[in-house]
Amino acid sequence: MPRRTARTALYAATAASTALLAAACGPQTEQVESAPSSPSGSAESDSASEAPASFTAGEYEATGSYQTPGGTQSVDVEVTLEADGTITDxxxxxxxxxxxxxxxxxKFESGIDAQVEGRKITELSIDKVSGSSLTSGGFNDAIAQIIDDAQA
Structure with a gap:
């Protein structure tokens, strides 16, 4: 009987340690996957794409921020738009x-071009690029600012 109790306690301690380790490492580690070669990638249509939009062609830039386990981070985004909202750069x-x-x-910087160039800015909703999922929050924030600035 004492052996069974000790084994049960050992199993419980192992399970608790594993759960704590997974919780501590979970948000900071992201699964690495390569960026898709097609523009569709992990970009999804969003409701803004329902109505055609008119833009003032040109270069636009914005800084988007996002939360990580280590605090607030940001990315600078610069896009070149055509009048129909197509991203050319x-x-x-x-x-x-x-x-x-x-x-x-x-990682995000190295894979984003393939996912957005040639697409309409109003059709973007990036969720993961080259294994980086949190950075996409800052990118999407910057894109929303650029849409507001660029609409004719």
């Missing part, structure tokens, strides 16, 4: 200075 520069955020921002 995009550049993303992360502002993180080290740690996981910098690593994930660099």
């Amino acid at each position: 995009v550049e993303v520069d992360g502002n993180a200075e080290g740690g996981n955020s910098e690593q994930f921002q660099k």
Whole structure:
């Protein structure tokens, strides 16, 4: 009987340790996946794409922010738009200075072009790029600001 109690306690302690480890590491680790080569990627249509929009063609930039387990982070986004809202060029520069955020921002920067260039800005809702899912929140925030600035 004491052996059974000790084994049960050991199993409970192992399960608790595993749960704590998973909770501590979960939000900071992201599964790595390569960016899709097609523009559809993980961009999804959103309700803003229902009505055609008219834009003033040109270059626009905005800074979007997002929350991480390490605090608030931000990315600078610059896009070149045509009058119909098509993105012809995009550049993303992360502002993180080290740690996981910098690593994930660099992954995001390396894969975002393939997911947005040639697409309408009002059809974007990026959720993950090259394994980076949190950075997309800052990117989407910046895109929303650019849409407001660029609408004719």
